[in-house]
Amino acid sequence: MEGEAAASGYSHAERLRVVHxxxxxxLLAAIDQTVVLPAIPQMAETLHGAAHLSWVVSAYLLASTATTPIYGKLSDQFGRVKVLVPCLLGFLLASIVCAMAQSVGVLLLGRALQGLGGGALLAVSQSAVADVVxxxxxxxxxxxxxSMWALASGAGPVVGGYLAQHYSWRVIFWANLPLGAAALVLCLRGLRGLPIAGQRGKLDLTGALLLMGSSLMMLVALSLGGVNVPWLSWPEASLVLLALGGFWxxxxQQRLTAAPLLPGGLLKRLRTIIAVAWLNTAAMFASIFMLPLLLQRFFHESPASAGVHLVPYLLSGALGAYAAGQTTRRTGWVRPVLIGGLILSSSSFLVMAVLPLWSPVPVSALLGFGLGILxxxxxxAAQSLAQPQELGIATGMLLLLRAMGGAFGATLAGAALNGSGHTVISGYRFGFGFCLLLTLAGLLIMALSPEIRLRGSTAKS
Incomplete structure (x- = not known):
C-alpha cells in the first residue's frame, strides 16, 4: 500500500522525533483523568459545594471520549499538526480556567473544555505514529x-494528592502549563511535514454531531446505570433508547451522504477488533475498580498501601505491551498474540473469581501482563485494517468504543459490589466472574477470526 511504503521511508531517528x-x-491527556481525584474534597471545601463535584472527573472523560473520532477525521483531512496544536492550546487555556475557577460551575466548564482538547491529544497522537511507522x-x-499510560495511572493520584495537601488543588491545573508548553514545542518539531493522506473537503458536520451526541448519551447511561440510577428505570432506559436511536x-445518514464521516466498509473491517477491544477494556476497568477495594476491605490495607500494591499490575502492563510489540514486529502475527493475552487474562480472572482472597497481588501482575498485551x-490491528486516509478516524473509533467498554465494566463492577455490599466476598466473586466471561467471549471471537498479518519492514535501524 502507498501509505505503508511512505511510512517505511522514515528512519528510526525520524520516527522517534514524532514519538517524542x-x-x-x-501524558497530559492521561494524567488529567486521575490527578484530580484526591483533590476533590479540597475543591468542595474551597468552592463551597460538593453536590456536583463528581462531574469534575466525568465532564473531562465524557468530552474527551466523545470527540476522538471527530478529531481523528479532521486530522485525516487537514493534517495532524493543524488539529493537534490548536487543541493543545485550548487544553492549556482550559487549565487556566480551572485553576482560576471561583465556583463549581466554572470548574466543570473548564474541565469539559479540557476534555474537548484532551480528545485530540489521544486520537491524533496515535494516528501520527501510524503515519511514519x-x-x-x-x-x-x-x-x-x-509505559506512559502506566506512569499516568500510577503517578496521577499520588501527584494530585501531594499538591492538594501541601499547596492547593489549583496548582494541579497550573502544572499543566509547563508540560503543555514543552509538548507544544516537541509537536511542532516532530509533526511538521507529516503527509496528509485524506482528501480535503467539508467535514460531515451532521454525522459528527449525531455520533458525538449519541456517544455522550450512551456514556452517561453507562456511567450512571446501576450506581446513580437503577438499571431498570425509565431515566436509564430513556438514555439508552435515545443513544441507540441516535446511532441508527x-x-x-452515513449511507445517504456523499462524503460520510466514516468511510464505507471501515466499521465492517474493524468490527472483530473493536469487539475484542471493547470486551478487554470492560474487563480491565472492572478489575481496576475492584482490586483496590478488595485489598482494603479484606486485607485491611490503607489506601496508600493498596495503591503501592497496584504497582506490579501497572508495571506488568507495560511489560506485556513491550513483549507484544516485539512479537508482532518479528512475526507479523496479531491473532496468536491476542489469543495469548486473552488466555493469560482469563486465567487470572478465573483465579480471582474462585479464590479472590488468595494472594491477589501476584495474580494482578499476571493479569496486568495479559491486559498489557491486548x-x-x-x-x-485496527490501524493495519484501515487505509492510510482512514488512520485518524479508525483510531478515534477504536478509542471511543474502548471508552464505552470501560464505562460499562466499571459501572457493572460497582453495581455488583453495591448490590452485595463492599464487605461481602460474593460481590467480588461475581465481579471477577463477569470479567472472566468478557475475556472468554473475546477469546472465542479471536479463535473464530482469520489472521491479521502486519505488513511493513522488519529491518533493524
Missing part, C-alpha cells in the same frame, strides 16, 4: 505509550 513529539500530549513495526513504539440515525495490539 506526542508522548507528552498522551509501518504496521509491523508499530509495536516497537506502542510500548512507549503503554447516524448509520442511516491494548496496544488491538490498536495496531
Amino acid at each position: 513529539g506526542v508522548l507528552l500530549c498522551v 509501518p504496521p509491523r513495526e508499530r509495536g516497537r513504539y506502542q510500548a512507549w505509550f503503554a 440515525l447516524f448509520r442511516t 491494548n496496544p495490539t488491538t490498536l495496531i
Whole structure:
C-alpha cells in the first residue's frame, strides 16, 4: 500500500522525533483523568459545594471520549499538526480556567473544555505514529505509550494528592502549563511535514454531531446505570433508547451522504477488533475498580498501601505491551498474540473469581501482563485494517468504543459490589466472574477470526 511504503521511508531517528513529539500530549491527556481525584474534597471545601463535584472527573472523560473520532477525521483531512496544536492550546487555556475557577460551575466548564482538547491529544497522537511507522513495526513504539499510560495511572493520584495537601488543588491545573508548553514545542518539531493522506473537503458536520451526541448519551447511561440510577428505570432506559436511536440515525445518514464521516466498509473491517477491544477494556476497568477495594476491605490495607500494591499490575502492563510489540514486529502475527493475552487474562480472572482472597497481588501482575498485551495490539490491528486516509478516524473509533467498554465494566463492577455490599466476598466473586466471561467471549471471537498479518519492514535501524 502507498501509505505503508511512505511510512517505511522514515528512519528510526525520524520516527522517534514524532514519538517524542506526542508522548507528552498522551501524558497530559492521561494524567488529567486521575490527578484530580484526591483533590476533590479540597475543591468542595474551597468552592463551597460538593453536590456536583463528581462531574469534575466525568465532564473531562465524557468530552474527551466523545470527540476522538471527530478529531481523528479532521486530522485525516487537514493534517495532524493543524488539529493537534490548536487543541493543545485550548487544553492549556482550559487549565487556566480551572485553576482560576471561583465556583463549581466554572470548574466543570473548564474541565469539559479540557476534555474537548484532551480528545485530540489521544486520537491524533496515535494516528501520527501510524503515519511514519509501518504496521509491523508499530509495536516497537506502542510500548512507549503503554509505559506512559502506566506512569499516568500510577503517578496521577499520588501527584494530585501531594499538591492538594501541601499547596492547593489549583496548582494541579497550573502544572499543566509547563508540560503543555514543552509538548507544544516537541509537536511542532516532530509533526511538521507529516503527509496528509485524506482528501480535503467539508467535514460531515451532521454525522459528527449525531455520533458525538449519541456517544455522550450512551456514556452517561453507562456511567450512571446501576450506581446513580437503577438499571431498570425509565431515566436509564430513556438514555439508552435515545443513544441507540441516535446511532441508527447516524448509520442511516452515513449511507445517504456523499462524503460520510466514516468511510464505507471501515466499521465492517474493524468490527472483530473493536469487539475484542471493547470486551478487554470492560474487563480491565472492572478489575481496576475492584482490586483496590478488595485489598482494603479484606486485607485491611490503607489506601496508600493498596495503591503501592497496584504497582506490579501497572508495571506488568507495560511489560506485556513491550513483549507484544516485539512479537508482532518479528512475526507479523496479531491473532496468536491476542489469543495469548486473552488466555493469560482469563486465567487470572478465573483465579480471582474462585479464590479472590488468595494472594491477589501476584495474580494482578499476571493479569496486568495479559491486559498489557491486548491494548496496544488491538490498536495496531485496527490501524493495519484501515487505509492510510482512514488512520485518524479508525483510531478515534477504536478509542471511543474502548471508552464505552470501560464505562460499562466499571459501572457493572460497582453495581455488583453495591448490590452485595463492599464487605461481602460474593460481590467480588461475581465481579471477577463477569470479567472472566468478557475475556472468554473475546477469546472465542479471536479463535473464530482469520489472521491479521502486519505488513511493513522488519529491518533493524
